[in-house]
Amino acid sequence: MDFVHYALGRWVHIGAGVMWIGLLYYFNFVNAAAAKAATADGTAAGISRHVMPRALLFFRWAAVITWVAGALLLGTRLPDAFLFLSKAYVPIGVGAWLGTIMLFNVWVLIWPNQQKVLGMKSADDEAKIKARRTAFLASRINTLLSIPTLFFMSASGGLFRAAYFSF
Amino acid sequence: MKNPLDSLWGTVVSGLVLTVILYLLVRSVMGG
Numbered sequence: 001m002d003f004v005h006y007a008l009g010r011w012v013h014i015g016a017g018v019m020w021i022g023l024l025y026y027f028n029f030v031n032a033a034a035a036k037a038a039t040a041d042g043t044a045a046g047i048s049r050h051v052m053p054r055a056l057l058f059f060r061w062a063a064v065i066t067w068v069a070g071a072l073l074l075g076t077r078l079p080d081a082f083l084f085l086s087k088a089y090v091p092i093g094v095g096a097w098l099g100t101i102m103l104f105n106v107w108v109l110i111w112p113n114q115q116k117v118l119g120m121k122s123a124d125d126e127a128k129i130k131a132r133r134t135a136f137l138a139s140r141i142n143t144l145l146s147i148p149t150l151f152f153m154s155a156s157g158g159l160f161r162a163a164y165f166s167f
Numbered sequence: 168m169k170n171p172l173d174s175l176w177g178t179v180v181s182g183l184v185l186t187v188i189l190y191l192l193v194r195s196v197m198g199g
Contacts, residue, residue, distance in 0.1 A: 029175065087198075091197075144172070144179075147186050148189050151186050151189075152193075155190075166197075167198075
C-alpha cells in the first residue's frame with residue numbers, strides 16, 4: 001500500500017505537475033508573444049481556435065490532478081502541512097499553499113476569462129478586453145508563484161530538506 | 168511604476184525574490 005501511496009502517488013503528482021507548469025510556461029514564454037505577432041499579421045485565429053482550447057483542457061485538469069495527488073500524498077499529515085503544525089512539514093506546507101493559490105487562479109481567474117476571450121462564452125468587446133487582462137495577470141502571477149512552489153517541492157523531503165534547512 | 172508582471176523577465180525576477188524571502192522566513196521558523 002505504501003508503494004501505491006508514496007511511489008506511484010509521487011510519480012503522478014510530479015508528472016501532472018510537469019504538464020501543468022509546462023503548459024503554464026508555454027503560455028507565458030511562448031504563446032503570449034506568438035499571439036501578439038500572429039494578431040499583427042492576421043493569423044491569430046488558428047491559435048485561438050485550435051491550440052488554446054486543447055492546451056487549456058490539459059492545463060486545467062493537470063492542475064486538479066497535481067493538487068489531488070499532492071493532497072493524497074500528504075494523507076493524514078495534510079493539516080500538519082497546511083496549518084504548519086509540525087516543523088518537518090513547514091517547507092511542503094508553503095509549497096502546498098502556493099499550489100492551492102495557483103489552482104484557485106486556474107479555475108476561478110484564468111479559465112472563465114479565457115472562455116470569454118476565446119469566444120466559448122458570450123462577451124462584448126469591453127468584457128473581452130477586461131477578461132484578457134485578468135487572465136493574463138493571473139497567468140503571470142502563477143508563473144511567479146511557480147518558482148517558489150518548485151523550490152519548496154524540491155526542498156521538502158529527507159536529504160534535500162536537511163541540506164536547505166538543516167532539519 | 169511599471170507592473171513587473173507585464174514583463175516576462177520582471178515576473179521571473181519577482182518569483183526568484185519571493186523564493187529567497189520565503190526561504191529565509193521558513194529557515195528562521197524552523198530555527199535553522
